[in-house]
Amino acid sequence: MNVLVLNAGSSSLKFQVIATDLEKIRNDADVRLCRGYVERIGGEAIITTEAPGTPRRKVTAPVRNISAALDHVLRWLASDQSGVPEIRTLGDIHAVGHRVVHGGELFRESALITAEVLQGIEDCIDLAPLHNPNNIKGIQAVREAFGQGMPQVAVFDTAFHTSIPDHAYLYATPYHLYARHRIRRYGFHGTSNRYVAYRYRTLRGLTREQTNVITLHLGNGCSATAVREGKSVDTSMGMTPLEGLVMGTRSGDVDPAILSLIATKEGLSPTEVEALLNTQCGLLGISGVTNDMRVLLQELRAHDDRRIRLAVEIFCYRARKYIGAYLAAMGGADAVIFTGGIGENAPEIRARICDGLQWAGLTLDAERNAQTRGTATQIGTPDSRLQAWVIPTDEEILIARDTVRCIEGEPHPA
Ligand code: ADP
Numbered sequence: 001m002n003v004l005v006l007n008a009g010s011s012s013l014k015f016q017v018i019a020t021d022l023e024k025i026r027n028d029a030d031v032r033l034c035r036g037y038v039e040r041i042g043g044e045a046i047i048t049t050e051a052p053g054t055p056r057r058k059v060t061a062p063v064r065n066i067s068a069a070l071d072h073v074l075r076w077l078a079s080d081q082s083g084v085p086e087i088r089t090l091g092d093i094h095a096v097g098h099r100v101v102h103g104g105e106l107f108r109e110s111a112l113i114t115a116e117v118l119q120g121i122e123d124c125i126d127l128a129p130l131h132n133p134n135n136i137k138g139i140q141a142v143r144e145a146f147g148q149g150m151p152q153v154a155v156f157d158t159a160f161h162t163s164i165p166d167h168a169y170l171y172a173t174p175y176h177l178y179a180r181h182r183i184r185r186y187g188f189h190g191t192s193n194r195y196v197a198y199r200y201r202t203l204r205g206l207t208r209e210q211t212n213v214i215t216l217h218l219g220n221g222c223s224a225t226a227v228r229e230g231k232s233v234d235t236s237m238g239m240t241p242l243e244g245l246v247m248g249t250r251s252g253d254v255d256p257a258i259l260s261l262i263a264t265k266e267g268l269s270p271t272e273v274e275a276l277l278n279t280q281c282g283l284l285g286i287s288g289v290t291n292d293m294r295v296l297l298q299e300l301r302a303h304d305d306r307r308i309r310l311a312v313e314i315f316c317y318r319a320r321k322y323i324g325a326y327l328a329a330m331g332g333a334d335a336v337i338f339t340g341g342i343g344e345n346a347p348e349i350r351a352r353i354c355d356g357l358q359w360a361g362l363t364l365d366a367e368r369n370a371q372t373r374g375t376a377t378q379i380g381t382p383d384s385r386l387q388a389w390v391i392p393t394d395e396e397i398l399i400a401r402d403t404v405r406c407i408e409g410e411p412h413p414a
Contacts, residue, residue: 001019001020001021001094001095001404001407002017002018002019002033002086002087002092002093002094002095003017003018003019003020003093003094003095003096003097003399003400003403003404004016004017004093004095004096004097004142005017005018005096005097005098005099005396005399005400005403006070006096006097006098006099006138006142007098007099007138008066008098008099008134008135008137008138008141009131009134010130010134011039011040011041011042012037012038012039012040012041013037013038013041013066013069013070013073013138014035014036014037015035015036015037015073016032016033016034016035016036016396016400017032017033017034017035017077017084017086017087017093018030018031018032018033018396018397018400019031019033019086020397020400020401020404021404022404022405022408022410025401025404025405028202030397030400030401032052032396032397033051033052033084033086033087034049034050034051034052034077034082034083034084035049035050035051035396036048036049036050036073036076038063038069038072038073040063041063041064041065041066041068041069042063042064042065043062043063044060044061044062045060045061045062045063045069045072046058046059046060047059047060047061047063047069047072047073047076049073049076049082051082051083051084052083053083054082054083057081065137066134066137066138066141067137067140067141067144067145069141070138070141070142070145071145074090074145077090077093078090090145090146093146093150094151095150095151095152095153095403095404095407096142096146096150096151096152096153096403097110097152097153097155097399097400097402097403098113098135098138098139098152098153098154098155098399099135099155099157099191099395099399100121100132100135100154100155100156100157101128101131101132101135101156101157101158101188102124102127102128102131102132102156102157102158102186103120103121103124103154103156103157103158103159103162104120104123104124104127104158104182104186105162105182106120106123106124107120107154107156107158107159107162108159108162109156109159109402110153110154110155110156110159110399110402110403110405110406111153111154111406112151112152112153112406112407113139113152113153113154117154118136118139121135121136121139121154122136127182127186127239128240135154139152139154151403151407153399153402153403153406153407155191155398155399155402155403156190156191157188157189157190157191158186158187158188158190159190159191160187160190160191160193160194160225160232161186161187161188161190161225161232161235163231163232163233164185164187164232164233164234164235165233168185168233168234168329169184169185169186170184170185171183171184171185171238171239183239184239185235185237185238185239185243186237186238186239187223187225187232187235187236187237187238188221188223188235188237188241189217189221189223189225189235189237190232190235191395191398191399192215192217192339192340192393192395193215193217193223193225193227193232193235194232194398195393195394195395195397195398196215196217196337196339196391196393197211197213197215197227197230197337198398199376199391199394200213200335200337200389200391201230203376203391207230208229208230208231209229209230210229210230211227211229211230211334212227212228212229212330212332212333212334213227213333213334213335213336213337214226214227214322214323214326214327214330214333214335214336214337215227215336215337215339216319216322216323216336216337216338216339216340216343216353217339217340217343217393218245218319218338218339218340218341218342218343218346218349219248219340219341219342219343220247220248220249220291220341221237221241221247221248221250222236222244222245222246222247222248222252222319222340222342223235223236223237223241223244223245224236224244224245224319224322224323224326226326226329226330226333228330228333233329233330234326234329234330236252236322242274242277242278244322245315245318245319245322246282246283246286246314246315246318246319247282247283247291248282248283248284248291248292248293249278249279249280249281249282249283249284249285249291250277250278250279250281250282251277251281251282251285252282252318253318254277259273259274259277262276282311282315283296283311283312283315286307286310286311286314287305287307287308287310287311288307289305289307289308293312293315293341293342293346293349294345294346296308296311296312297312297346297348297349300312312349312352313352315349316349316352316353319353320353320354320356320357323336323353323357323360324357324360327360327386332386333386334386334387335380335386335387335388335389336354336357336362336386336387336388336389337388337389337390337391338350338388338389338390338391339390339391339392339393340393343390344373344374344390344392344393345373345374347369347370347371347372347373350364350369350379350388350390351364351366351369354388357386360385360386361384361385361386362380362384362385362386362387362388363380363381363383363384364379364380364381364388365379365380365381365382369388372390374390374392375390375392376389376390376391376392377389377390
């Protein structure tokens, strides 16, 4: 089955086509046929496409909305230039899987999209006003392009975290705020965390129930998740992706009382303060230079700048604190797993996070850590009681697999 995987954002549409089916899933033999993205939707868009064996292609064209972006992608896919021989016509695409940000308490796993499911995604709009509407536009664009008969599946970023118990997901705010407005911790990055936990247990030959790990997804957005017996039991992002770790431009945890202080002192509205916490904080806010960890590390190698050093230190310190907290919450774990752009590619950051976790049984193998970039590798010393791994994330594979499993009616996806 050729599955088109879509991630529709406010101004971008990312896509991949993955050939997979139940047998390929069992044999871990899925094939990525191509990938690409459309950026700056709404204006002169940049459309980047690539397939194995053909050079990356970048073109610009006016693209007014997600529907038009999908049209571009589909025209490229069905053309001779795509370099994807498996797809000659749109009939060679058999299903579509969507990344949907928020499934609230409604969706505990991925779902075949029916009128009822679509309504459910709409009902979650007030929980993710910036994201779910775009995901819905992606679903509607597929209906326009392929007709109602195309099977579509929603894979929710929040679903993996629906196993978190109430004592971990409730805030200590008046209970009626939860009852009336669904204000609680939901967590995000669920598909990524679920994928790396799955990959870890297949690499180690463990069952889901034997999987006790702390996953650290460190990219532009960052989150930590406590995975006990294969299930998420706590996660650092909350009602929104703002809570928890220090991120590229997000503050992560702050004292809630400083919000009105910032508003008063800086003359900002509550919405403007929230925007500040989402877009002007984290690595960017502390360093005053950039949210890009690669640049910060390069700068630090070139010269010692106090604010850049602080940005990196605060980032690593917060991540280490969460590891400690989750070790306590879970009663210990077998491994810490690093993933995401920073987690996969920045050995210095992994070393700084793990430095000081020797008490918990974790010592990095300095050489293996230094050499590991983007490949699944154990980086703790062989005698470390708490192991460390780097596992590249692959949300698209999981979305494609869930799409197949939902269509085939396979119970509880791995
Ligand atoms: P997103 O969360 O948007 O998917 P990514 O997972 O791609 O983002 O992560 C982006 C982050 O990863 C950026 O801060 C980038 O600087 C960082 N990164 C990528 N490669 C490296 C590297 N070699 N060294 C340090 N940081 C890196």
